[in-house]
Every structure is written in C-alpha cells, then in structure tokens.
Amino acid sequence: MTGMGMRYERYDDAEVTEFRVVAAPDELVPALQRSAFTERDGCWVRSCPAGTPHVDDAWVNFQRLAEPWLRQLAGLEPVLWEETLDLVCRRLEGIDWWLTGSAALAARGMAITPGDLDLVVSGADSHRAGELLLDGLVEPVAAVDWFCDWFGRAMFGARVEWAGGVGPAADQPEITDFGPHAAARLDKVRWRDHDIRVPPLDLQRAVNVRRGLTERVRLIDQFAD
The missing domain is CATH 3.30.1360 (Gyrase A; domain 2)
Incomplete structure (x- = not known):
C-alpha cells in the first residue's frame, strides 16, 4: 500500500x-x-x-x-504530546502504569517537549493497554526477549510505547528510570486533571547525566531548586 x-x-x-x-x-x-x-x-x-x-x-x-x-x-512534524498524554490518562484509568522518560519531566512542568510517551505497564495489564489504545495500535503487544516481557506501540498525536512486566534486567548494568528501582520509589504529580506516577528526579537526573544531556540536567537542577 x-x-x-x-x-x-x-x-x-x-x-x-x-x-x-x-x-x-x-x-x-x-x-x-x-x-x-x-x-x-x-x-x-x-x-x-x-x-x-x-x-x-x-x-x-x-x-x-x-x-x-x-x-x-525526524523532527518534521510537531509532537502533540499533551493531547496524547491526556488521552492515555483517560483511556488507561484503572490500569497499573506509570510514565517515564522525558515526558515524565514535562509532566512535572519542565520546559521540555518529549519526542514520545514512554510507559511502564504491569505485565498483567500489558495486553489490556493495547486493547484500550487499539485505534492507534501500530505494533501489537507481543512477548519480547528484552528487559521486559511485553512491548507495544501506538500512535495518536504522539507515539506511545509501553514496556510490560519490566524485570531486574532493566537496572543492569546501571540503575535506570524505568526499572524496579524507579518503580519502588515513584512520585505522584498532578498534571491537568490527572494524577500521574513518575520516577524520582534523582534517578532521572542520573540517567540524563550518563546520556550527556546537559541542558536537560540543567533544567532538572533548576526545577529541584
């Protein structure tokens, strides 16, 4: 086609x-x-x-x-992350999920435009998330041999990707902002009319330091102050 x-x-x-x-x-x-x-x-x-x-x-x-x-x-079209995050929050009500990556920082109110929405979903809810996002599903929820048990991808005003059943491998060789260490210390932020769980700032800062994203680290430090 x-x-x-x-x-x-x-x-x-x-x-x-x-x-x-x-x-x-x-x-x-x-x-x-x-x-x-x-x-x-x-x-x-x-x-x-x-x-x-x-x-x-x-x-x-x-x-x-x-x-x-x-x-x-490719940076050729705007990422409509806010309308997509609102949709995700409404669609996935009752699902065990949390937000990570740059979108988690944006949801805290930092001046960041995420390229997509990265979600961590419980293994038990991974397929249900795909059903609730079915009209935008571009990769069906399938078993993967990765740091997680399941992976799915959807596209609305922004790309939505979720890892289901994330295990200890996610925090190897270094602790991440999407693994069990982050899951054990989630913060809750109020974004629009939604309560969203996000990783602790210190883990997100450490990840961005390792990635060499100095401007993002500066924004995190400014926000923390």
Whole structure:
C-alpha cells in the first residue's frame, strides 16, 4: 500500500508476522533506524510472533500512521504530546502504569517537549493497554526477549510505547528510570486533571547525566531548586 511516498507490505508464515516498509524517503531512514526497524533485503522490518492478538488491527493502523510517527521522529512534524498524554490518562484509568522518560519531566512542568510517551505497564495489564489504545495500535503487544516481557506501540498525536512486566534486567548494568528501582520509589504529580506516577528526579537526573544531556540536567537542577 502507498501513502505519501511510502510503501508497505505484510508477510506472514507459521512463525512470524512482519510489517515491512518497502519504500521510504531518505529523510525518514534515520527515524526508521531509531524506531528499531531491521534493514533486510532492501526494506525495513518490524516483526511479531504469528497469531499475536490484534495484529490485523495493528496492520491497518500501521499503514495509516507509520509515516506520521516517522515524520515526528525526524523532527518534521510537531509532537502533540499533551493531547496524547491526556488521552492515555483517560483511556488507561484503572490500569497499573506509570510514565517515564522525558515526558515524565514535562509532566512535572519542565520546559521540555518529549519526542514520545514512554510507559511502564504491569505485565498483567500489558495486553489490556493495547486493547484500550487499539485505534492507534501500530505494533501489537507481543512477548519480547528484552528487559521486559511485553512491548507495544501506538500512535495518536504522539507515539506511545509501553514496556510490560519490566524485570531486574532493566537496572543492569546501571540503575535506570524505568526499572524496579524507579518503580519502588515513584512520585505522584498532578498534571491537568490527572494524577500521574513518575520516577524520582534523582534517578532521572542520573540517567540524563550518563546520556550527556546537559541542558536537560540543567533544567532538572533548576526545577529541584
């Protein structure tokens, strides 16, 4: 299928389903790489196990929403993170989730524009989160061999990614702002009409120091003062 200069195809066999970007503008190739697509045989691939729930819905959405998400990631379109966070808060009411990454700092009121929304969701609620975000689901919630048990991705006014069932590997070799250490020390912030759980500032500061994000560290220090 073609959409604004991009072409997609789907591949299925007994083991795997693949969503393939078979043509993309050069300006979006770095965004494909940053989104963890695998380059293979001239196309860019994201895959999940065959039979993953909601894979057909995700495929329909992928063809419609892959380009907007990649254009945002490439800095070509604004990231509508506030309206998307409001949607997530309303949709995921009753779900065990919390917000991490730059969006957690923005929710505290810092002058940061996040590139996406990074969520940590309990393993038990991972699939339910995908169902509640089904109209924007671009990667179905699937088992992964990573620091978490499950991973899903959706696109609304901003990209939403969630890690489900995050385990101790997330805090190896260094403590992060999305692992069990952060989960044990969450702060609660009031954002608009929502109470949102976020990592403690000291962990987020340490992560940004390690990443060399000096301006973000300055904003955290200014906020803490």
